[in-house]
Amino acid sequence: MYTIAEFTSRWQRLHHPSMNVDGDVVFFYEIYVRLHRLAEQYAAGFDEQFILSLLLYTENTIAVGLDGVYEYRYRSVGDVVFRWCESLDMGADATSQVDSLVSEAVSRAGCSALRQWMTECVLSGDFSRISGMMAWFPCEDPVMWHIFPDLRFREVMFRRLTGDWQTARQMLWADLAFNWRDKRGYSLADTLSKQFRYEVSFAEGKEKDRLKEAAESLDAIRSERLDTYTVIGRKDGRTLTLLHRDGREFRDVIFPAPVSENVQSRPLAAQLVTYNDKTYINGSAVWLNKEALPVWNGETNWSDILKKEQDAAKLTFFTTMFGKRLSLYEDLYTVPEDPEEACYADMGIYFDEPNIFDFLGCMKPEN
Template identity: 70%
Template structure:
């Protein structure tokens, strides 16, 4: 078992370098100790290395509940708590103790360093801080990574686009951070905003105001996937007016680094993000020759990638905890056509498997049924 200093070092390494964990590291160390003892006593397959990843899930639940959204929305994720307990060979009684421990942690947490870092990143007005925060979730969050599409095709496209592995990875994470949409059409920023609004019901005063302001700024973000642009005007070394391939004009677009005076052409391919009333190049921009423009037609490129991602998902199946075999395409891309079924599916309640309504006399059929306390 780690000492507090060892734990703090390990815990910090699992977070973004710009995030301070000092605010709640003692709280999570205490929780780590309880889990360590419980696993040591109850697990048939003791593995202490599985505790920290589970703590990250608890931290996420305390801070914003982002993992829980995708855990319920996508069946391929499964029940995280149950899967963790099953992987360690824990009994039903021990699993219940874990569930209670997680619930108590969410209730008892007096602050969240992760939430504070997220809020400060959004409210900073600094696009680099915002993009690094969202990209960190896209890159490091294990639950979120499970519901992304097969990334091989995006990786190949960005590698062909940038030509360097590090640069292509940055472009990939920038794309997922701002442009990926879940099965309901929500971006990562949209979902975080929604969860922050939900959290305002449980706080007041300054914290409530900050969460509302953060949600509003996240809602106002607008992103453009990789596509081609023509330079209309250079205003300074980092600010350009660009015309999108479809004719839309973006004034005062801010580049991440100063562009050379002798730019090789008037054409480039880039991702754009509008945040806090300013528009930025997200990731890298690549200057193109005029003859390259048809090759980087964004509509054509993305249509092909999305089609390949969906076809890849059609070839994969998984089995739920209740033994139902499900096609990954159905899980990642479709929503039940029945509005009531879709509503409860987003809460992790599926009518084609045993669920809570089996104990309440059957489907609600339009009745309002409160499942909370």
């Protein structure tokens, strides 16, 4: 078991370098110690990282409940606490104790360093900060890893475009942070905005106002997935006007690094994000030669990638907690046709499996 000093150091390393965990590290150390003791008593075997994984889920739930949204929306994620206990071969009583501990932590948590950091990033007006925060979740959140499609096809595209894996991975995280949408059609920014608005009802004073403002800023984000553009104007070393291949013009696009003067009419491939009424290059921009421009068709490339991702999902299967076998395609891409059933499914209640209505001995809601 870690000492408080060891835990603080490890806890900080598990978070974004720009986030300060001091505000609630003592609170999470207390939860860590209690989880550790339960694992020592009931688990068949475990390591420190496994304890920390559930602690990170608890922190996420306290901060904005992002993992909880996807935990209900996707059956392949399942009940995180139950699966955690199951993987440690814990019995029903131990699982109940762990679940109660997590619920207690969520209910009595005070400030949230994670939520404070997220809010500060959104309200900073600094695109590098908000993009770093947004990319942190798809890059580091295990729950989100479960709900993404097979990312190999996107990685290959970015790799061919950039020429190296490190830059390709950065572009992949940037793509997932702003362009990926869940099966209900919501981007990560959409979902975070909704969760911030939900937290407003529990906040007071300045925090309430800041959460509202952050939600509004997230609502205003607009993104363009990777495609090709041509430089048609230059305001200064980092601000260019770009013409999309479909004829749309993006004025005063801000680049992350200075650009040479001789870029007029040069083609490039990039992702764009509009935030706080300014448009930025999201991730890296890749300069293309004029021969590659007509060959690199964004619409065709993305259609091909999305089809490959869906085809791969159709060949992958998982079993739900209640023993139902589903394809990953059903989970990642489909929602019940009936609006009421779809609404309940978003709360983790599925009519084709045992649910709370069965447990209570009630009839399923009538249409």
